[in-house]
Amino acid sequence: MLNKKAQMTDDQKPLLKPQCRNMANMSWHDLRRSLIITTMKCRNYKRKSVFIILLGITILTLFGYLQTISSRYYVNQQPCRIPDLNPWDPSISNYIKQTESKCPELPPLMTVDHKGYLDFNQTSARHYGIKTKDLQCKYAVVQRNEDNDVIFEPEKEILLPFFIPGRFYRVQCKNKTGIIVYDFVHMNAEYLESSYGNIDTPEDNETYSFFFVGIDSASHSHVLRNLPLTYKYLTNDLHMYDFKGYMKVGMNSFPNLCPLLTGKSETEFPFYLNLMKMDSLPLLWKEKEFRSHMTLFVEDRPEIALFNYIKRGFVDQPTLYYFRPMSLAMAKFTPVIVSPLPEVTSECYGNLHQYDIVLEFYRRFLEKFRNKLRFAFFWNNQMSHESYTSLWQGDRPLLDFFHFLKYRGHLNNSILIVLSDHGYRLGGLSTTYVGRLENNLPFLSVYVPESLKRRFPWIHTNLMENSNRLVTVYDIHKTVSDISKKQFEYKTDGLVYSQRTARNLFHPIPKERTCVDAGVADNFCTCQESIKINPSHFKTALLGNYIVENINKLLEKFLISCHELKLSRVVDARVIYRSQEKELSVWEKFRHFLSPPEKDYTGRYTLTVETVPSFGLFEGVVVYEEFRESPDKGVEVAFAQQWIMADI
Template sequence: MYLATEAPSCKKLLALTILLAAAVLVCVYRENPFNGFYYEDEFLEFVNITFNYTEFLVWSPECSIQNLDPFNEQAMKYSHKEKYIPCSQHKLLSYVNITGINATLIIDKKVSHSYTKENITCCYSYVSRSGSKKKPDEGIKFGTCKTFKDSLNLTQDTVRVTCHSKKHKKIYENVHEVIRIKKEFNASKLQPNSERVPSILFIGIDSISRLNLIRAMPKSYEFLSNDSTWFPLLGYNKIGENTFPNLMAILTGYNSTEAYNICDPKKIGPLDTCRFIWKEYKKFGYITGYGEDETSINTFNYRKKGFTKKPVDYYFKPYMEASESIGTVKRDTLSYCAGPETSAERILNLAKRFAITYKDYKHFGFFWMNTFSHNNLNTPSRMDEKIQKFLKDITEAKILDNSIVIFLSDHGIRFGDIRHTFSGWYEERLPYIFFSFPERFKKRFPKEIANFRTNANRLTTPYDVYMTLQHILTLSRFNYTMKSITSCPHCKSLFSEIELSRSCERAGIAPHWCTCSGFSDLNRKDDIVLAAANFLVKEIQSNVAKMGGSQKCANYRLGKVLVSSISDKFSYKNDTYLLISIETVPKAVFESTIHLKKDAKNNTNFVIDSSISRLDSYFQHAKCVSEEMLKMYCYCK
């Protein structure tokens, strides 16, 4: 059983116990409305100063997150490096040159001989968004393909270029996106950023833990670690199952339930009225942009209706749809190549050009990549040098001089063999996140930056990032009032010191996602384990029925218990939890954190406080249903 293999040694636990005992003798307790008493601030500061963070990333009486070795035996069993795979053996035949508001599409005659020895003819067609009433955020249309010679002045921003040889054989096709200052932005919209308020640039990669960033992308990690401008949050804990809840927490402050109730993405329209933070920035003159690859699993479109109107000034979904339409090469079932370029590099280029174009103006950009990381633990290693180069490029272009840049992931890998280990359990919940602040900002707000540094070893969440984005508006002296987070009333800006004694409950993290508690192995054949395992199977089956899947999905029965462990301590409460992983018949792997509750007669009842995770890849086995959550539970008959 995996969890105990990474537990601290008895000697280390004894040392911690002695430290606590000594401190308790001199500390004064104060009343805690949740559990009687809690530690004085003086004691917590004493612990914070005394404790060495070599064993834990976060440590307090309420939360201890182990400082796990990225190259631990469990992880290395499944980790290996993969080489970058180019999408074309030739240099691109076309490119766009931008000068001010003018853009020119150019055919590079110097490389045409690598495609064909014959003369070539090229045509262009503009691309536009073209959704339907039922699917307003899906679909594009191409204009008539018009022949041009070596170059063309572009009047629209998304263009497809197609080239044929003399024998009418298609030899090249690509899609380009022009990012230039829009003519419709009048002088008031584009006032130079004389106050030097910071721009915001998010660069996200799906499904990469902090530890896997270190293993799979060592060059990128080394750049971040050796550059003093980048600040990590080592106790950054996800708050939801997949991308949608974790990004919605950052962008809106809503948890998954609130997001579906208030901004129901399954209906046409509600996402348009949702309180996305980029709307607040736009009110204060920021130019906004959003781009994401793999349109089939896009954050706001996968089993969702998306946006009826463009949610930002620069909405790059039509460009990515057009790029995928000219042909994709799948790797791990995802569109690694979109035409002659990798999908991820298209997003990186968009992010870089957007930030450079509006370097002297206030802007808010959110860019996200799925295609080289979502489905495989090791494929991020293919893009290590590309990500490192991107980070270097935006540094050399002085983007960091005026922008707060957030480089992050939403969670670690969620399925696969590594998820059957402690390292996999731990990594899924602890994604990486780094912030870079302009020197001007750091000098202007030294106390806030000092607090941020302190928070590097505190328990933090996506909710705190949302609060930080609001705090930036107030620090910039805009007329903005910060909104509280209903699902996490105690969450705060990362520029305010987060209490050392923070628990998962106070941070808005459900028990199933919490990494604060230690676990000890429990015999898989214990009566309570088997009873909990059978309870879990019934809960899964009940969920299938509630979501209308009984006719299409098979009935599960317990195959075997893969992992069983019991919590050492959760938060400041004395609650007990079982962490159980089971294999069912038909074969699927589920994991849940089950709350053990005593009733009036001292009988043990099982309660699932939050999610049930599916640890095996269910794509092939759930094609008979379309509901996102049902897919996770279903095994088609």
């Protein structure tokens, strides 16, 4: 036998050699097939040894491949793996551009100094060829008329410089011929109603101020792309904690900010949202621990404001400093500097950018109550709500603002929270898969003063770990509330619950945390990487039609005005199979690789569908269950849950 094998011709040898020699160059499909064939054909010891070696190489290669996949996640614990998205992913390259809105480059004719006195800017007056002594000027204080209107008090003549007794006021000046050469709204943060004069509590090492800077529609990736200077400063200079596992809990602004400011879901306040004013909402700044804080709520874009868009606003002013009357007053008339300026827009008020105005009001408030306890909440819509390509314009103004906070000492005893509510969700980028993932992963960065970290060194350790864990606005509310109550004792709770659980960011957050524990609904949960399936797959038409049927049910009462929709096509389809929710060992993955189990299509499907007429795009999520009772009955289908997420 040995002699017979030794006498094997060269023509016979190649029949078996390629099976053991060329595996490294094969596709995964061919490699699996080749391994099985080789097991059957490699009979002698030498070839079995080669096969074992190649099998070991295959296992190690597969293990390395799995490790590579793991590195693509910020949060890499089961059951939640939040993807590490590429901000410059090729699939969104067509949407990564920059547009610029410019306001008229004109110098201001009047300014308000740091003591609150209004005066002419004589350099600007000479530029305009105006003799200020020839002007007759009057002012009218802006009065809030509940929450959706303002009125101007009767005009009073002034001789500048003058301290006008009002937070906001309109100034109008005429020349000798009676022509209006100046008409503008100004703000005076130095003015303080006498009834608030006793709220003057200093900061200390146990009681802290809280500063919020919010940017609408800014995902974590969007900030990296468009606010590079600001992000670098927050991270490298202020040493803030960048929470990469921060996930949204609602579709748009209010469902995400309501939990931040109340600790509860918007669904827990149905009457307030539809029928009542917002005054009774248990907003964070109204808690008893903040009664000694000077409070500020600044928000631009009054037409889409947080408590006013499809809501009824406040009867009483919600905070001591409230910017909404200023926004409404600016929209009342067209400003004038020598001649009428362009109409007021969401970008510009006269020669000023809207974001510069609100940031200046924020600065003035902080300086007015320097070293005092303050609670300041600023929410910006204008930078990025309407346009995906405009956020970059806010990079330098925001950078300057954070410079100001540091070098004026406002962060010595303050917690700073910079955050967004969600990513961009109005067409364009949101029609891509990466864009929809970004939508669920907004930006969050937190600053903690060094004095607090020196007192409790474990805070830094936990924040570093938690910055890569799943967190939400419920956790921010819990953290701020605990700090205000001076609750700094170390706590651990490694359990994961089957209901929403708010967790302090200073304490360890379980690696195994789920979306249910964090308060994130399934349709916003980005804990599992979905698998792209072909839009023409036999399942997608079934699921797409189911989504359209449910849209039509929502539109039934509007059939007089609306056509019945029909499915035109499935634009995009992705699925998270139930089997993905279980963590498999390396051996189990390799065993499934060699012998794939029978396909079970049960899972959570996310489809983007196009409907006719009008070719509208909708995204729907369907939980699809598939099972076999017996071989004769075939497949039975159950749709467990379904959401129509957005018209994109």
